[in-house]
Amino acid sequence: MTSFDKKIFIAGANGMVGSSVKRxxxxxxxxxxxxxxxxxxxxxxxKSVDEFFAHAEPEIVIIAAAKVGGILANNTYRADFIYQNLMIEANVINAAFKSGVEKLVLLGSSCIYPKLAVQPMREEELLSGYLEFTNEPYAIAKIAGIKLCESYYRQHGCNFYSLMPTNLYGPNDNFDLETSHVIPALMRKFHEAKESGDASVTIWGSGRPRREFMHVDDLAAAILFAMRIVEAKDIYENGISHLNIGTGSDVEIIEVAKLIKDVVGFDGEITLDNSKPDGTIRKLLDVKRMHDLGWHHKIELRHGLEEVYKWFLEHQPAAKDSAIA
Ligand SMILES: NC(=O)c1ccc[n+]([C@@H]2O[C@H](COP(=O)([O-])OP(=O)(O)OC[C@H]3O[C@@H](n4cnc5c(N)ncnc54)[C@H](OP(=O)(O)O)[C@@H]3O)[C@@H](O)[C@H]2O)c1
Structure with a gap:
């Protein structure tokens, strides 16, 4: 059991994931x-990272800091996404090694898997094929992070490893339509349509692609669970390089849209813009390994969406045309 007086550095503690981990x-x-x-x-x-580790001497490190965004941001700011994420991971992991950190957990994302990965995606699918082009720089940086942890374990015996969460939603999400993910974008669209009395909300594509969504508080609970019982050797000595974290089930985008419409209380129609691309038809993580270890998610989608909409309404005046952060 990890003692409660351990000094824990949560990198990215202001973000959606980091703030949930902190809570x-x-x-x-x-x-x-x-x-x-x-x-x-x-x-x-x-230099700043090395100085921070030398002075603060954290014993455990959770890396929830990253440059994060939706497809448009990933595709537009390709250099920023690869450069900043590589630098954050390399600096923090190397400083953690030099200062003798006991355990380090890096968060990645399901975009590390190949575009045509077998569904549901097992941990072994990593590096079995080419990546989706739009977020390739981000995914390459995340894969480099996984391999940094693995390499520091194999060369130096460091207790460093990575967890790969599925798509997340929750309080402190980014609701900026330019850079947000599916759930906050739809929530904001339905909310604004309700406010202005619009007759319909259009969603891109056929609505048929299936996606997995998990409340960020379930991820935070999984990180705590892993921090307490999972050691780097449990992962690498079993021939894998990370563990997937998800709900184990997916839902059609149109179903998510209907749920959000309902939660928001928008009375109009949903129309589909079939001229827009659908993207990958299915993306679901295989979470058998975490289930076998004894961890399961707890927050069901409808309940989670209701909570997040309450949060959105409380924080929405600050949103205006920018991200809620
Ligand atoms: N959101 C999702 O759906 C999702 C899904 C799977 C995995 N993940 C993973 O979870 C992690 C966190 O994502 P998130 O959604 O919580 O993102 P987020 O809300 O954008 O938070 C990112 C955090 O990173 C910090 N950060 C960025 N650049 C930094 C820098 N140069 N120095 C120090 N801190 C920096 C930011 O700090 P400040 O706020 O102080 O600027 C922010 O708090 C990422 O690794 C992401 O890949 C997210």
Whole structure:
């Protein structure tokens, strides 16, 4: 059992995932959490990161800091996505090694898997084929992060490993239509359509692709679970390089849209813009390994969406034309 006075550095503690990890760890009883913002500590700056580790001496590190965005942002700012994510991972992992950190958990994303990966995607699918072009730079950076952890384990015996969460939603999500993911984008669209009395909301594509969505608080619980019982050797000595975290079930985009429409209370129609591309038809993680270890998600989609809409309404005045962060 990890003792409650361990000094834990949550990188990216202001973000959707990091803030959830902070809430989860605090309510579990951890009292010594280090949570600097990017203004206080720029993780792309190696010197600052080395100094931070030398002075703060964290014992456990959770890397939830990353440059994150939807398809448009990933495709437009390709250099920023690969450069910043590589730098954050390399700086933090190497500094954690040099300062003797006991355990480090890096968060990746399901976009690391090949475009045509066998569904549901098992951990072994990593590097079995080519990636989706639009987010390839981001995915390559995340794969490099997985391999950094694995390499520091294999060369130096470091207890460093990666967890790959599925698509997430939750409080502190990004609701900016230019850069957001599916759920916050749809929630904002339905909300604004309700406010302005629009007759319909259009969603891109056929609505038929299936996606898996998990509440971010379930991920935070999975990270705590893994931090307590999973060791790097349990992963690498079983021939894999990371563990998937998800719900194990997926849903059609049109079904998610109907759920959000209902939760928001929009009375109009949903129309489909079939001229827009659908993307991959199915993306579902195989989560058997986490289930076998004894972890399961708890928050069902409808309930999670209701909670997030409440959060959105409380924070929405701050949203205007920018992200809610
Ligand atoms: N959102 C999803 O659906 C999803 C799904 C699967 C995996 N993930 C993974 O979960 C992790 C966190 O994602 P998120 O959704 O929580 O993103 P987010 O809300 O955008 O948060 C990212 C955090 O990273 C920090 N950050 C970015 N650049 C930094 C830098 N140069 N120095 C220090 N901190 C920096 C930001 O700090 P400040 O706020 O202080 O600027 C922010 O708090 C990522 O690795 C992502 O791949 C997310």
């Amino acid at each position: 989860c760890f605090e309510s579990a009883g951890f009292t010594d959490l280090l949570t600097p913002s990017s203004n206080a500590l720029d993780l792309t700056d190696q």
